[in-house]
Amino acid sequence: MSSLLTEALSLCNLAAVGIFGIVLSAAFCEIEWTRRRRLLLVGCTILMLALQGVVSLRWGTGLARYLYPLITHLPLWLLLAAMTRRALWSLVSVLTAYLCCQLRRWAALLVIALFPAGGTVLQDATELIVTLPILLVLIRWIAPSVRALSRSPLLLQLQFGMIPLLSYLFDYFTRIYTDLLSSGNQAAVEFMPFVCSLAYLGFVLHTTQEQQLRSQLEQTRNSLNLQVTQAVREIEAMRESQRKASTYRHDLRHHLQYLSACIENGRTEAAQEYIHSVCAEIEASKVNVYCENEAANLILSSFAARAQHDGIDFRVHAAIPLILPLPDSDLCVLFSNALENALHAGQRQKQAGKPAVVETTAYEKDGRLFVQIANSCSFPVQFDAQGIPTTSQPGHGLGVRSICAIVEQYGGMYSFARQQDQFVLRISL
Structure with a gap:
């Protein structure tokens, strides 16, 4: 049984x-x-x-x-x-x-x-x-x-x-x-532990590669987000400029009628003051022309307006041609990240009661673009072993990585340095 x-x-x-x-x-x-x-x-x-x-x-x-x-x-x-x-x-x-x-x-x-x-x-x-x-x-x-x-x-x-x-x-x-x-049998007893060891090493290798790929994708995503943000800013600035231009064209007849009345009544000083006020409004709304490159002008004008609002001395010496060895989107990321960091440093300077200056120099020579952005920096800056500035603040440091990634993509060179109360970024590509 x-x-x-x-x-x-x-x-x-x-x-x-x-x-x-x-x-x-x-x-x-x-x-x-x-x-x-x-x-x-x-x-x-x-x-x-x-x-x-x-x-x-x-x-x-x-x-x-x-x-x-x-x-x-x-x-x-x-x-x-x-x-x-x-x-x-x-x-x-x-x-x-x-x-x-x-x-x-x-x-x-x-x-x-x-x-x-x-x-x-x-x-x-x-x-x-x-x-x-x-x-x-x-x-x-x-x-x-x-x-x-x-x-x-x-x-x-x-x-x-x-x-x-x-x-x-x-x-x-x-x-x-x-x-x-x-x-x-010794080989039989040790076989599965050996397989587990190989599987673990393979898992570590695969996980490391996946992490590197994930970091690259994250960096690309952040760059694309910056490009989209800057593009939205540029489009909004152009729309605002167009709206003001349309308004001035529409009101031109009223301006001329007012000026004509001032002249007929012998009020030339009032007419002159009115002309100056209208010219000041037009001047404030225009996009500054720093160079031949339209994308660079839009970016520099946008940051110049922000610097003026924050009380930061914003200086530009640019001779950037219309045609560059990189597309406008990458140029936008380079300038936007660098100037964004410079303005943040300027805001810290102002909060500390110290002068804040941002000076941008850019030109093209022998088919290469050279850019230098220097800003006031009286506080210490930490650098890693490769000479790249680092920060422990969450959410910061992405702009610097985006700059490095784009410069490396085009086989260029970059350097970050702090010299005599100035932080200087130099780019050549």
């Missing part, structure tokens, strides 16, 4: 692990589950379980475990490959599901450790009991993440499938096909 119970539990456990692996493998694949595909999976599952049962009853469960890759894993892989049209990921899914079967085994080993008298009957019974709860947990919380990996590049899929493959081969060649593991 005990032998019959043991054999029955072993058969049920073999069927349970088969259903566990088949359902979990299918859950790891991205399949649109139509009624026909569900029936196909159920039918194939019944056939595979029937084949396992025939082999187990005719030749014993030992032979069934020995032939398991041929009578279960291979047909399952071919079935999933036919349903998904993705042979590699179908194989990865089958191997990953097999690896997850270790959860059943370890749950049973834990119970055996607590109740050693139970033997193989308790082990089979425990594995049988925990099968459904573990399967439901894996399908609910793990399967969606695994399916998401199926959309990853081929190299990442191979990396993901490497551990399940090695675990599968190790399990069969050291525990089922041979007794290397139970005999204490």
Whole structure:
């Protein structure tokens, strides 16, 4: 009777692990589950379980475990490959599901450790009991993440499938096909720790590369945000200038009528004062022309207005041609970041009651653009080993990195220095 119970539990456990692996493998694949595909999976599952049962009853469960890759894993892989049209990921899914079967085994080993008298009957019974709860947990919380990996590049899929493959081969060649593991073979005992070491090193390398890529993308995103912000400022400045120009054109007739009345009544001084006031308003609304380059003019004019509002002495000596070796968007990022930092330094100077001056010098020579932006700086500045200014304030320092990235992109040179209460940025590209 005990032998019959043991054999029955072993058969049920073999069927349970088969259903566990088949359902979990299918859950790891991205399949649109139509009624026909569900029936196909159920039918194939019944056939595979029937084949396992025939082999187990005719030749014993030992032979069934020995032939398991041929009578279960291979047909399952071919079935999933036919349903998904993705042979590699179908194989990865089958191997990953097999690896997850270790959860059943370890749950049973834990119970055996607590109740050693139970033997193989308790082990089979425990594995049988925990099968459904573990399967439901894996399908609910793990399967969606695994399916998401199926959309990853081929190299990442191979990396993901490497551990399940090695675990599968190790399990069969050291525990089922041979007794290397139970005999204490040194290579067999140390193999999986070795694999774990390699997997950890690979994980570290991959994570580092991902972090570097993420940093580059973050830097690019910040640069694009700055470009968009500056473009919005430029467009708004042009719109405001156009609105004022339209207003002056519309009011020109009224201005002339007023001046004509002043002249007719001999009020020449009032006419002169009125002319001066109108000219001052027009002068205040115009975009200053510092050089031939329109984008540079808009940027410099925008920051000149901000500097005037903050009481900062803003000086410009620019001879920038219309055509430059870099697009207007990158020129915008360079000037905007550099002048933004200079104005921030000027604001700190004003708050400390000290003079604030920002002086911009830019010119083109022999096909290269040279830019120098110097601003008053009476407070200390920290530099890293590469001579780039650093700050511990959150959200700051992105502008400097954007400047460096653009200059390096065009094979140029840059330098940051603090000289005699001045912070000086020099760029050549």
